[in-house]
Amino acid sequence: QSALTQPASVSGSPGQSITISCTGSSSDVGGYNYVSWYQQRPGKAPKLMIYEVSNRPSGVSNRFSGSKSGNTASLTISGLQAEDEADYYCSSYTSSSTLEFGGGTKLTVL
Amino acid sequence: EVQPVESGGGLVQPGGSLKLSCAASGFTFSGSAMHWVRQASGKGLEWVGRIRSKANNYATAYAASVKGRFTISRDDSKNTAYLQMNSLKSEDTAVYYCSNGKDVWGQGTTVTVSS
Numbered sequence: 001q002s003a004l005t006q007p008a009s010v011s012g013s014p015g016q017s018i019t020i021s022c023t024g025s026s027s028d029v030g031g032y033n034y035v036s037w038y039q040q041r042p043g044k045a046p047k048l049m050i051y052e053v054s055n056r057p058s059g060v061s062n063r064f065s066g067s068k069s070g071n072t073a074s075l076t077i078s079g080l081q082a083e084d085e086a087d088y089y090c091s092s093y094t095s096s097s098t099l100e101f102g103g104g105t106k107l108t109v110l
Numbered sequence: 111e112v113q114p115v116e117s118g119g120g121l122v123q124p125g126g127s128l129k130l131s132c133a134a135s136g137f138t139f140s141g142s143a144m145h146w147v148r149q150a151s152g153k154g155l156e157w158v159g160r161i162r163s164k165a166n167n168y169a170t171a172y173a174a175s176v177k178g179r180f181t182i183s184r185d186d187s188k189n190t191a192y193l194q195m196n197s198l199k200s201e202d203t204a205v206y207y208c209s210n211g212k213d214v215w216g217q218g219t220t221v222t223v224s225s
Binding site for chain 1: 145147154155156157160169171172173207209211212213215216217218
């Protein structure tokens, strides 16, 4: 069981917006602004989409945005596209100076 | 392209040992923390551990599931990080990735623990 809780799956139609949540505790998500989001396609390495809660790396579409409220971080994808279909993982720095991942969320574009 | 290359994976019997390598280029390896992350087939990502830079005293940290069995080290002169895995169990079977903990990830190397 992962320390960070994500929904197992979410879905949306092209053009819609979806939000994936990542719930932790005050010892991780709530205590630090070091939450990242990764996209992973089958057979590929994870790709960083958001770092430090809400920052986008160069080259990542501005359709991807991140936020945090209390112990829950969120990834929002707007204007959903077929190419967004993938697994998404959140990660957070912890009070033990470790890193932890959420269980992952499978995004299906209908 | 900035992408580390992992090597050293393979088939090992339970109780055995294996040492993975992560050869990096294209970024300031010596100034970066390096992490190992694994993924069992069909499962999610699991953080294994990390080693910080020389400036941070090469401090290491490990997940509870591997603490005492796995050791991370690095050789900045070779731009290479290592993961020494001892007392391997079947549940250690996974693809092992090295990463800078941010935007740089290798393609992974597969470790299978089976008799």
